[in-house]
Amino acid sequence: MEYTGSKYEGATKDGRLDGEGVYVFPSGTKYKGSFQDGTFHGNGTLHFKNGSTFTAVWKHGIPQEDTASGGRYKFKDGLEFDEEDWKYCDGYDRRFYTEILNGLKPAGRTQKIDKEPAPPIPKGWYDCGDGVYNPEKRIVYTYSDHQFIRNADVNEHTWIVTTCRRGSDFFVGKVYKPPTP
Numbered sequence: 001m002e003y004t005g006s007k008y009e010g011a012t013k014d015g016r017l018d019g020e021g022v023y024v025f026p027s028g029t030k031y032k033g034s035f036q037d038g039t040f041h042g043n044g045t046l047h048f049k050n051g052s053t054f055t056a057v058w059k060h061g062i063p064q065e066d067t068a069s070g071g072r073y074k075f076k077d078g079l080e081f082d083e084e085d086w087k088y089c090d091g092y093d094r095r096f097y098t099e100i101l102n103g104l105k106p107a108g109r110t111q112k113i114d115k116e117p118a119p120p121i122p123k124g125w126y127d128c129g130d131g132v133y134n135p136e137k138r139i140v141y142t143y144s145d146h147q148f149i150r151n152a153d154v155n156e157h158t159w160i161v162t163t164c165r166r167g168s169d170f171f172v173g174k175v176y177k178p179p180t181p
Contacts, residue, residue: 010035033058050130051076077114112165119143121167128160135161 010021017023017035024030033044039061046054056063056071063071073081079097095104096114105111112118113127126133131140131149138157140149152160 036060121165123167125167126160126164127167128156128164132167133160133164 005026007024008017008021010017010023011019013019016038018037019035020033021035022030022032023035028049030047031040031044032047033040034042036042037060040058041060042058044056044058048054052073052075054063054071054073058064065071075081075097077097093100096111098114098116099105099111119127119132121127121132122134124135126135128140131142132146133140133152135157138152140152141147142149
């Protein structure tokens, strides 16, 4: 593990991960649960850096779909993904999850993203969901302190600049022009 940058705390057997433990990947993602012969095996949960989780029954490192849990992905805000009965932001209901929980804003107060208040976006940059994107450098940074998250490839760059909310570098709205005499 010293070569990969990962860490492990827990039970071992014959030098392999075996029993209950916590494995931390170099990315910061943690797995808490059961191991057998060096793989995820039994009940366990992946905890991602963004606050979301994936809980499943694992067999030799593979989440099992035929179990009662079937593997559950839960977003940071508590919304649980359900492929069969997904009610969030579908073709019929475009509300954010917080609007489903707390109700809609009054007329004139548009909610632009699920998290309120919306974080500021630097002029000419984009809000790509997990941070702000600088299209000139093609880098995604954290919202608060603009720390590096990742480089965007060509596909992600195209998706961001055609889909995501942009920090205004031009006036948006009606411009008043006084009548000419």
